Amino acid sequence: MPTRFLQDRFRDVPQCDAIIWQARTFSYRWLLDAIQQWDARLDEHEIHAGTVTTLLADLSPQSVAALLALTQRGAIIVPMTGSMRKHQPAYEAIAQCEVAIEISSDQTISINPIQSDASAKHELHAKLRAAAHPGLVLFSSGSTGTPKAAVHDFTRLLDKFHPPRRAMRTLAFLLFDHIGGLNTILHTLATGGCIVVPSDRSPESVLTAIQDFGVQLLPTSPTFLKLLLISDAWEDYDLQSLQMITYGTEPMSANILAALNEKLPHVTFKQTYGLSEVGILRSKSKDSSSLWMQLGGDGVQTRVVDNVLQIKSHSTMLGYLNAASPFSEDGWFITGDVVQVDGDYFKVLGRGGEMINVGGEKVYPAEVEAVIETMPQVHTAAVYGEANAIMGMIVCARVKLIPGVELSARELTQAVRQHCRNHLSPKQVPIRVTIDPQLSHDERFKKQRTPRA
Structure with missing residues (x-):
């Protein structure tokens, strides 16, 4: 059982805080009991080793217990967060999901079979089943097209958590469906630390x-x-x-x-x-x-x-x-x-893929953004490339101003270009600069560099 080492550690610290969620504390003893309850629930719904299962939930004590229960029985898990709901049918079709588990914000649990003509026969699923190992399917952010679905042998991902390490109280910032978010959960629990949501x-x-x-x-x-x-x-x-x-x-x-x-x-x-x-x-x-x-x-x-x-x-x-x-x-x-x-x-x-080739010179958006964001008027900058008949590509920037700063597009363009000339090579200087008060980040707190339609 791939999670046996985790549960052994939970038993070593039953009274310690495992998860703090909505200002409530859940101990490792509670987590062990919740995993047992999920195990019975999964039996009832005939979710077995190799069953491709959606886990639609945000991070909570119940979702952590469900994740561990699914892993210990060898299911192939497709974690999704509530923000992915609009893409859920498409993602489930790509992953060939057979059952959907949803844990709502009030911790209501629903488990339903997925009606689909496509059974989970992908060769990667077959490989996991043949090895009797749990699986994990993670989707890319999809910022440049259809998200890619990466299939992991979950046993291999768990191997690095076997050596005991220092326990810490760790804030769970990254998302439940993100490799960084899952790493936070597993690392913290493997050390007997506490996840703070x-x-x-x-x-x-x-x-x-x-x-x-x-x-x-x-x-x-x-x-x-x-x-x-x-x-x-x-x-x-x-x-x-x-x-x-x-x-x-x-x-x-x-x-x-x-x-x-x-x-x-x-x-x-x-x-x-x-x-x-x-x-x-x-x-x-x-x-x-x-x-x-x-x-x-x-x-x-x-x-x-x-x-x-x-x-x-x-x-x-x-x-x-x-x-x-x-x-x-x-x-x-x-x-x-x-x-x-x-x-x-x-x-x-x-x-x-984000590199901008300007007349043969490679320009990396992060380097230009770092310079623009040192300007006192600038809140955030996003740099990207546009096709150009003469140079191949040109550097463009979307800029969000600090609240209270009022500049025209022309004034901002002049200021940005002059500032960049003082710190960057000529081909790194943005040709086009636009004001974008909506400039922000995606749900994974990564900067979005695509031009706004």
Whole structure:
């Protein structure tokens, strides 16, 4: 049973806090009992090893118990959050789901078979069933088209949590259907720590949870940390319990990282690296203010081909349900992330697919955004490329202004272009700049760089 080691650890700390949700505390004893109740419920609905099962829920004690119960019996789990409801039928068709479990916000549970002509006969599902291993299907964010469905052997993902590590009270910021969110859940529970679920993911709610429940570790994204800086909300909260902030999912700006270290000198900042296809790798930042990191750990190999990071890992997915193989001929996963290398350290510049080729010069959006966002008038910037008959592509930017700042589009364009000329090469300077008061992030707190229609 792949989760036996987890339940053994739960039994070692039955009275300890496992999850804090809606300001209520749930112990490891409660979690063990809830897993047993889910086990009986799954038997009643004939959900067995190999059954492809939707788990539509936001993070809660019941959804965690359901996830663990499904894993221990070897089901193939397709986690979704409430925000994915409008895409649920399409995602279930791609994943060939057979049963849907839904846990509503008030913890009402429904379990229903999915009426579909397509049975779960994909070769990757068959491979999991033949091995008698639980599976996990994770969807990409889908920002550039149909989301890709990555299939994992869940047993391999769980292997890295076997060694005992330090228990911490950890805020659950990343989503339940995201590899980073699942990593937070599994790592925290495997150490006997406590998952703290904020009421929502606004800066005020996150800071309230840190203060009220003694959170020690905050895993989040650079976009959220930028919002935190702009809000200055932390001036009103006691954050002395906070020991570490980990950040990933997108490149971090050196300016933002420097400001964070200045604002929170008692906190260690650590960059993480992971993808839906490879899991979350072990990483080590050069120091708290550095964007350079080491990657690896047991069972992980890295190499760089044409400036693109490639990974061979025990936790790498089996493949996609609905897309071509992203593996090289010799079995390396091609991440698509462009990196610089300095000895044993990597620095992620951005996704190769987001790179803007301006007359043969490669421009990475994150580098231009970092410069624009140092302007006192600018709240957020999103940089992207547009086709151009002469240069191939040109650099464009959407900019959200700080509340209270009033600039015309022409004034903003002139200011941005002049500022960028002082800090960037000529081909990195945006040609077109537009004001976008709606500029924000997706539900995973990643910046959206596509042009607005």
